[in-house]
Amino acid sequence: MAVAVAEDIVVRPLNMAALVREASITALVVFALAISLVGFQVLDVPGGLAIRTRFVDVGMVMVLAFFGRVALILLREHRPRPVLIVTPVLAAIMLVLLLSETFFGVETGSVLKQFLPFQDPVVLWGVLLVTIVLAVRSAYAHTHMNSSMTLEEREVRMDQIGAGVQRAARLLGPVLLLFAITLPFMPFADRRLLDIGILVLTYVMLGWGLNIVVGLAGLLDLGYVAFYAVGAYSFALLATQMDVSFWVALPFAGLMAGLAGVILGFPVLRLRGDYLAIVTLGFGEMVRVILLNWYSFTNGPDGISGIPRPSFFGFAEFRRNAGDTTAFHDMFGLEFASVHRIIFMFYLILGMALIVNVFTMRIRKLPIGRAWEALREDETACRSLGINPRNTKLTAFGIGAMFAGFAGSFFATRQGFISPESFTFIESAVILAIVVLGGFGSQVGVVIAAVLLIGLPEFFRDLQQYRMLAFGLAMVLIMLWRPAGLLAHREPTLRLFGRNKKPGTSS
Amino acid sequence: MQHSFAYFLDQLINGLTLGSIYGLIAIGYTMVYGIIGMINFAHGEIFMIGAFISIITFLLLGMAGVTWVPLALIIVLVVAMTLTAIYGWTLERVAYRPLRRSPRLAALITAIGMSIFLQNYVQLLQSARNKPMQPVISGGVQVFEQQGYVVSLSYMQMIIMVVTVALMGIFTTVIVRTTLGRAQRACEQDRDMAALIGVNVDRTISLTFIMGAALASVAGLMFLLYYGVIDFYIGFLAGIKAFTAAVLGGIGSLPGAMLGGLLIGLIEAFWSGYFTVEYKDVAAFSILVLVLIFRPTGLLGKPDIEKV
Numbered sequence: 001m002a003v004a005v006a007e008d009i010v011v012r013p014l015n016m017a018a019l020v021r022e023a024s025i026t027a028l029v030v031f032a033l034a035i036s037l038v039g040f041q042v043l044d045v046p047g048g049l050a051i052r053t054r055f056v057d058v059g060m061v062m063v064l065a066f067f068g069r070v071a072l073i074l075l076r077e078h079r080p081r082p083v084l085i086v087t088p089v090l091a092a093i094m095l096v097l098l099l100s101e102t103f104f105g106v107e108t109g110s111v112l113k114q115f116l117p118f119q120d121p122v123v124l125w126g127v128l129l130v131t132i133v134l135a136v137r138s139a140y141a142h143t144h145m146n147s148s149m150t151l152e153e154r155e156v157r158m159d160q161i162g163a164g165v166q167r168a169a170r171l172l173g174p175v176l177l178l179f180a181i182t183l184p185f186m187p188f189a190d191r192r193l194l195d196i197g198i199l200v201l202t203y204v205m206l207g208w209g210l211n212i213v214v215g216l217a218g219l220l221d222l223g224y225v226a227f228y229a230v231g232a233y234s235f236a237l238l239a240t241q242m243d244v245s246f247w248v249a250l251p252f253a254g255l256m257a258g259l260a261g262v263i264l265g266f267p268v269l270r271l272r273g274d275y276l277a278i279v280t281l282g283f284g285e286m287v288r289v290i291l292l293n294w295y296s297f298t299n300g301p302d303g304i305s306g307i308p309r310p311s312f313f314g315f316a317e318f319r320r321n322a323g324d325t326t327a328f329h330d331m332f333g334l335e336f337a338s339v340h341r342i343i344f345m346f347y348l349i350l351g352m353a354l355i356v357n358v359f360t361m362r363i364r365k366l367p368i369g370r371a372w373e374a375l376r377e378d379e380t381a382c383r384s385l386g387i388n389p390r391n392t393k394l395t396a397f398g399i400g401a402m403f404a405g406f407a408g409s410f411f412a413t414r415q416g417f418i419s420p421e422s423f424t425f426i427e428s429a430v431i432l433a434i435v436v437l438g439g440f441g442s443q444v445g446v447v448i449a450a451v452l453l454i455g456l457p458e459f460f461r462d463l464q465q466y467r468m469l470a471f472g473l474a475m476v477l478i479m480l481w482r483p484a485g486l487l488a489h490r491e492p493t494l495r496l497f498g499r500n501k502k503p504g505t506s507s
Numbered sequence: 508m509q510h511s512f513a514y515f516l517d518q519l520i521n522g523l524t525l526g527s528i529y530g531l532i533a534i535g536y537t538m539v540y541g542i543i544g545m546i547n548f549a550h551g552e553i554f555m556i557g558a559f560i561s562i563i564t565f566l567l568l569g570m571a572g573v574t575w576v577p578l579a580l581i582i583v584l585v586v587a588m589t590l591t592a593i594y595g596w597t598l599e600r601v602a603y604r605p606l607r608r609s610p611r612l613a614a615l616i617t618a619i620g621m622s623i624f625l626q627n628y629v630q631l632l633q634s635a636r637n638k639p640m641q642p643v644i645s646g647g648v649q650v651f652e653q654q655g656y657v658v659s660l661s662y663m664q665m666i667i668m669v670v671t672v673a674l675m676g677i678f679t680t681v682i683v684r685t686t687l688g689r690a691q692r693a694c695e696q697d698r699d700m701a702a703l704i705g706v707n708v709d710r711t712i713s714l715t716f717i718m719g720a721a722l723a724s725v726a727g728l729m730f731l732l733y734y735g736v737i738d739f740y741i742g743f744l745a746g747i748k749a750f751t752a753a754v755l756g757g758i759g760s761l762p763g764a765m766l767g768g769l770l771i772g773l774i775e776a777f778w779s780g781y782f783t784v785e786y787k788d789v790a791a792f793s794i795l796v797l798v799l800i801f802r803p804t805g806l807l808g809k810p811d812i813e814k815v
Contacts, residue, residue: 032593036560037632040567044636051566220612222619267800274546274615275799278750282792285747293785425743429623436616469627475620480605483613 011078023069030065034058060118064127071134080141087135094128122466158482162439162489169444176447180350184343194342198349198414200455202407205353207434207446209403212360214432215440216369217396218376219269220277222428223284226264227401229291229423231257231408236304236418237297246310250409257405258398265397269390272379284428291420303419307412309341310348349410356403357443363399372396426468430454433475439488448487513653518780519773520650524664524733526772527671531726532749533756533764534678535595535719541695541759542715545611548618549598550723551746552625557591557724558737559629562638565731576643580666587728588721595720596713604709622742630739639736667729674725675765678718682761687714695759744788748775751795757808766806770794 038061041052071083096103097116118124165172183189183197206228213221234253238244244252268279291298298304334340363369371392375382379389412418434453438445453474457467478486532554539547564583573579602621606614647661682688690711693701702708730745731737748771756767771791778790798805 029593029597032590033597036563036590037556037629040563042559042562042566042633042638044638049562049566049638049640051563051570220615268796271799271803274611275754275803277615278546278747278754279796279799282747282751282795285744286789286792289786289788293783426623429619432616432619465631466627468623469631472620472622472624472627476602476617476624479609479613479617479620480602483606483609 014077014079019070019073022073023066026069027062027066031058031062034061057118068130068134071138075134075138075141078141080138083134083138084142087131087138091128091131091135094124094131098124098128154482155484158484158486159489162442162445162487165444165448165487166442166489172444176444177354184346191339191342194339194346196455196458198342198346199458200450201346201349201353202411202414203431203434203450203454204447205349205356205407205410206404206431207438207450208353208356208360208443209400209407210431210435211438211440211443211446212363212372212403213396213400214435215442216360216364216376217372217393218440219393219397220274220432221280221397221400222277222425222432223280223282223287224400224404224431225423225425225427226280226284226287227257227261227404228408228411228427229287229420230260230401231405232412232418232423233291233298233304233408234405235409236307236412239308239413240304240306246308246409246413247313250406253409254402254405257408258402260405261398261401262394265394265401266390269393269397281425281428284423284425288420288423291423298420301419301421303417303421304412305417307416307418309416310344310413312344345414349414352406352410356406360443368392368395429475430471433471435485436475437478437486439485442485442487442489445485445487511653511656513651513656513658514780516651516658517656518776520658520660520664521780522773522776523769524667524772525776526752526769527667528726528729528733528768529745529749529752529771530765530768531671531674531722531729532745533752533768534761535723536750536753537756537758537761537764538691538715538719540753542691542712543603543607543698545603545614546618546750547598547603547716547719548615548746549602549621549625550719551742551744551749552622552629553591553595553598553720553742554723554727554730554745554749555737555739555742556594556625556629557587557720557727558731558741559633559638559727559739560590560724561587561728561731562640562737565640565643579643583728584725587724591724591727592717592721595716595723598720599713599716604712622746626739626742633739635739637736637738640731642735643732663732667733670725670729671765674722678722679761681718687711691715748788748791751791754795754805755798757805759809760805760807763805763807 035058039054039058041054043050043052071087074080074083094116098121100108101110116124118127180197180201184194206224210221210224213219213224231253234256235246235249238249238252239246264280264283268276268283271279292301294300364373371382371387372395374385375387375389375392382392383389411422415422430453434446434449437449437453438447453471457464482488532550535550535553536547539545539550561583564586565579568579568582573582598621602617603614606617642663644663644666645661647659647664649657649659651658682691690701690706691714693704693706694708694711698708701711726745727737730741749768752767752771753764754767755770756763756765771794774790774794775787778787782790
């Protein structure tokens, strides 16, 4: 007998046989997926290969898949109560067991930990996270009489959040900026934190640069790292071969990268969407292969080392004994400290990133910026309005590449050493992930995403090997959750009837 | 030596072997692109997973005492095709199906995310080190000799070519003659219309992914046998090159994918044979760019009419 709860939601009687069957099929599929790669590990031992079995893990994964599927079915069939009761309890037990060593001391803790399904703590935290998500979903289902939001509801909800973040950005922006400016003088700011800050800011700058290409002009560039590499190598070669200082080489490196963008972009920018993505990916790899093999010019896989550090705008050096030149600490009458250079680097990248930001914000209001966004929305319409698509795209591509070149020369001077290994496809994917996560075109979204994706993992160094795994998973989940990008919210850049009046209402 | 006919023949054989492997992967790209219009960026990773499942099965068979090579090969082929096909099916079901009505960019980014995920998944489970395997099939026949330069066709190369041709034959028959093939072609032309006349679109797309993954796993097995060493990263380059092959042949066209695969294989082999080995990847990518600029529909592709 069907019981109508809300207007259009009908709670059907639960078919236990079907439930068990569905969950069993899921467990079977998971078994088929896991038995090969999880069940057996190929080990290379002296004299050949050996196999290690991990059947317990396969069994555990199957059991988890079975019960996870049961929970999802219960939610789908509008029976959240059992899930709502079981999952928080399970999550609490797991949390206690996971932290048992801190609660009950090492001895009891290690005994208690035996009861956990896996020994790998990261996998355990993952399972815990899934349990919590299930608990939240069941709570939602309990109050809303619906197992989850539909895609449209989610779109509306997330768009509101995105709009909220963008509104908040007017307040948040200055606060974040103030925080960044005062960060080096905070009592908790040690060298490590500053290093992480520099890294995050580098990616913020790259994200903002790529945002011009992907977010504004709508050109999916999977080879952005190529221009980063061109900038880094231009600077490194100029500095090491010709003794050009950072401040002279910086504009040149940006110019080279921009030029590379224009040259590479010229033939391919008439391609659309995913074709362009693959060709740019190919370019990225080509640049890397050339850097790797052109030994006489780039020093191949050995890379370039001994890249000089920047001076204080050419006035002073960050050294204890500067010799003929002025030392930074003498110039300002300070005690010598090696952290001065780090702080200077921090402000340098902060300033460079801000320039990109201001540039983007202003150029959006110029005809060229408007043309980018129009082109993103409808190329055919733009063409019929007399916008030259190729030249317009080319400017976006070139400017984006130029900023990547600036960031690249900063990277080279900070590291003091570069090799082709720093410029793999994964870097492009990371920068793209930052733009995607931030919601294409959102400036503050990029900052939040960079802090989340670059800053957080730096604090969890032990989890380094799981970083890229989580990365790929996050990209997929964000796209599934919201195809437009997590914090995307598009206000029309221009309105026919002004900001507060809706079109169609009398004016 | 480089100018002799024997040397040329040697490169030709190498190129055809390599091209067969690329062609088998390219079919997966082309079928998926044809039916749902997306680049399945994770397809290279499916190929890599196929290679890993093959090496695991080989080792297990070795431990079980199955030493008769033809039997071992058939078992590995069946196991790898089945298990990899399930990966392909799951990939579509979990990551791509929810995004079928979304913008193409979203689907592509999901595919890239999936590719990164699967790469690291295998790396974590199987460690990042190279997995070298003892050659399973050795020996060959001498085809040609010129001034002491012997050109031989190994049994391995023969098997690769024969299996490729056989699979191509089977799949062409499936597409041209069976109900499934008809459903597939119908979905390619118009998914909504196909659904209206009773084609199960979800099932057809799932089967497309299953077939693509099965073929990729065969390519993975051959890669393992031919090169004798695999790692978690092989899917990336092979995937891009196979995609290049699919574009070169005309994306969406099955014979085109095979032709493109062979061409890419030949270009790579001759480039390494006559110029430098280091820049063979650059050669492949340059071909991709040139094709897209001068003939975006590929060699055997149909022109894509843009409707406004």
